[in-house]
Amino acid sequence: MSDDKLTPTEHAIRLGDHLGRVATTYRFRSFGPLWNDAANAQLRLRRPNPHIMAAGDAVHVPELIYQEVDRPTDARHRFRAELHPLELKLAFFEWNGTASTFVPSEVRIDGKEVVAEPSAGALKVIPLEPLADRCALKLGPEELVTRIGFLQPIDTVAGVRQRLNNLGLRAGDADDPTALGFRSAVEEFQCDHHLPVDGKVGPATRSALAKAHGC
Amino acid sequence: MADDFAVAPTDVAAERNQIRRPLKPFASWQLDDAHFAFDSSVLLPSMTPELVSLIGLVRASPGAKLSVFGHADTTGNDEYNKVLSGRRALALFALLTRRVDLWEFLFTNPHGGDDWRKSDNFALRLMRDAVEDKTGALPRTALFEKFMTLLAKDASGAPFGLPKTSFLGKGADAKGKADVQGCGEFNPLLMFSKAEQQALSAANKKTERDKVQEVNRRVTVFFFPADTQVTVSTWPCPRALEGTTDCRKRFWSDHVQRRTFGERRREQPTAEDTFACRFYDRLARETADPGNIEATLFHAAPPARAPAPPRGRGIRDPGLVAAPTAETKLIAAAQGTRVEIPSRAVKTQGEDEHHEFDLRPALGLISLEATLERGTVPHTTAVGVDLIGLLLPSRAATVLRRTLGFLIPEPPTPTPLFVPEPVPIEFEDLDRPFANPFEPEGPPPEGRDVANG
Missing domain, CATH: 3.30.1330.60 (OmpA-like domain)
Incomplete structure (x- = not known):
């Protein structure tokens, strides 16, 4: 295919890239070979979650090895390839912390309607192809849009801001920790989670935020 | 866009993305x-x-x-x-x-x-x-x-x-x-x-x-x-x-x-x-607490009765003071949806005006721009208008928030002000079949063959 990429190579993560998407781009069936490659040992330390990469991270993409298997002619053969399934899990909550009861009337991934696994309570689980980018949930006349793979690591300013926004704390859309809206959201989160309220994102706030958000 | 949620996929049971409704007065x-x-x-x-x-x-x-x-x-x-x-x-x-x-x-x-x-x-x-x-x-x-x-x-x-x-x-x-x-x-x-x-x-x-x-x-x-x-x-x-x-x-x-x-x-x-x-x-x-930014209420289906002029926050339009006789309308458009809103009356400067508009066709959209026209001649362009509260289902009324002093006079132009240009999001890789590339036919052979991965 025209978009085949030559391997081995170094891939620079762009916004929206997670390892599953990178692997698929290079025709790997799963992100495993990339993730487990010795050349990515440093990356694994820095980014413990293969699904959450920061824009600018460098990933080593190992050589794609084609496996040859001999089979007799004039016969039918079935080959099985195991895929590594990914899921989008969204847990919806009301402001007061109770599980949201809404049921989206329609779920679309990149414009195509999909069926979300029926799940009890707030959690919606949506099976994903690794290249899925945009998941839109229709709620009455309104639409809630999620961008898959755009979540940045918790130790980046963007990652903190995105998680605060997901948690309804409205930290704004600028990666400036001194901005009033950002600080307001951080302090409100600290206050809600019984942390010292200083408006600064330290290790305790970071880990509480990652825990509250769920990843 | 601020209204999109950045999320991560996962293959681990415990991981999820919590999305919580904000506490958001309108x-x-x-x-x-x-x-x-x-x-x-x-x-x-x-x-x-x-x-x-x-x-x-x-x-x-x-x-x-x-x-x-x-x-x-x-x-x-x-x-x-x-x-x-x-x-x-x-x-x-x-x-x-x-x-x-x-x-x-x-x-x-x-x-x-x-x-x-x-x-x-x-x-x-x-x-x-x-x-x-x-x-x-x-x-x-x-x-x-x-x-x-x-x-x-x-x-x-x-x-x-x-x-x-x-x-x-x-x-x-x-x-x-x-x-x-x-x-x-x-x-x-x-x-x-x-x-x-x-x-x-x-x-x-x-x-x-x-x-x-x-x-x-x-x-x-x-x-x-x-x-x-x-x-x-x-x-x-x-x-x-x-x-x-x-x-x-x-x-x-x-x-x-x-x-x-x-x-x-x-x-x-x-x-x-x-x-x-x-x-x-x-x-x-x-x-925007009163005295800060104005909140104006937009309402489904404008009532036929002449609206009671609430003296609350409203639209202030200094640009219209000069010729208060011309017909004025506010046009809201977003992603190809065009909503025309007839104006009740043109008020003099300093007086507040309350508009109720049917914005249902535009619901579900994240942002919206508004333009004031006098007759068919575009007169002023409004910027900084945001639909807020869009995440909230089953609410007929939607509020537009506008900043003071947003009205900028603009010379007449024959071209339509809003050219609906739908921007589809396309990813070239999407159409590529992802599932098993091998033809799934016939009985499975003995053993299991694994392609590269």
Whole structure:
């Protein structure tokens, strides 16, 4: 295919890239070979979650090895390839912390309607192809849009801001920790989670935020 | 876009992306100090026109949940002011819900200067004058009832009252937690400079000081979407008559600095740091507390009747003052959806105008731009208009927020102002089959063959 990429190579993560998407781009069936490659040992330390990469991270993409298997002619053969399934899990909550009861009337991934696994309570689980980018949930006349793979690591300013926004704390859309809206959201989160309220994102706030958000 | 949620995929059971509904008022309404008797929680008949605009907001947003916040000025001590502002908020809350018993409570339980019985029962005298009870024959509760009827009526003169379920806490707490509260002096719109404070603190400057501080003494009502879920036991604000302990838990980390008189006078909206309570600050910033940014209500299906002109926040359009006879309309367009909104009338400068528009075709869209046209000639372009509250289902009314001074004159142009250009999001890799690339036919061979991976 025209978009085949030559391997081995170094891939620079762009916004929206997670390892599953990178692997698929290079025709790997799963992100495993990339993730487990010795050349990515440093990356694994820095980014413990293969699904959450920061824009600018460098990933080593190992050589794609084609496996040859001999089979007799004039016969039918079935080959099985195991895929590594990914899921989008969204847990919806009301402001007061109770599980949201809404049921989206329609779920679309990149414009195509999909069926979300029926799940009890707030959690919606949506099976994903690794290249899925945009998941839109229709709620009455309104639409809630999620961008898959755009979540940045918790130790980046963007990652903190995105998680605060997901948690309804409205930290704004600028990666400036001194901005009033950002600080307001951080302090409100600290206050809600019984942390010292200083408006600064330290290790305790970071880990509480990652825990509250769920990843 | 700020309204998109950045999420991560996962292959681990425990991981998820929590998405939580924000606490987001969509409109606010304010009652100024002038509508209370001086230094008291007694409401004055002058408030009726203001209340008409509140009723307009309530009627236009079915199911909206209200919460009342009283504010005191920065003179006096925190605890006293907290209760005083709570009593003013309670007085308004009582009027909106027609709770005569709450006025009875305020009457029989004075709080410092806020004594309804002072000056020979001034509150009762004032009310008797207003309801023309010349003989003074009406018993107190009947008088309260009658005075309430006089104050709370809509534009047509019909009496008005709200059930307790119209408030954020739905009356779940007998003392009105989440329904009504006082912020004391913690959230002033105006903070003096150090020099002003010193100059005005002299005893003989009391009248002047009270006059300048007037802007801080107010009662604000926030409108929340109908499906906002609040648990009264975890609502951060203390009840109207409680102390300041719970208020302080929600203070900004730099509250000391915020509450200190500085070198220069600080005033909302240019100064963003006059509120000590972060929780209130966040609510106020959403609706742009009156005096900050205007909130205008847009409503499904414009009513046929001539709209009552609420005197609340509206559209100010200096560009239209010159030729007020031309037809004006506001056009909202977003992603190809075009909504034309006929204007009722062109108002003169300084007068507020209230527009109700059918925005249903545009719902589901994140942002929206508006253009004012005179006839077919584009006259002004509006920028900075955002649909807010879009995440909230089952709400007919949607609010547009606009900033002051957004109207920029623009020369006539023959091209349409909004060229709908749908921007499909395409990813070249999407069409590539991802599933098993090998033909799944026939019986499986012995063993298992694994392609590269």
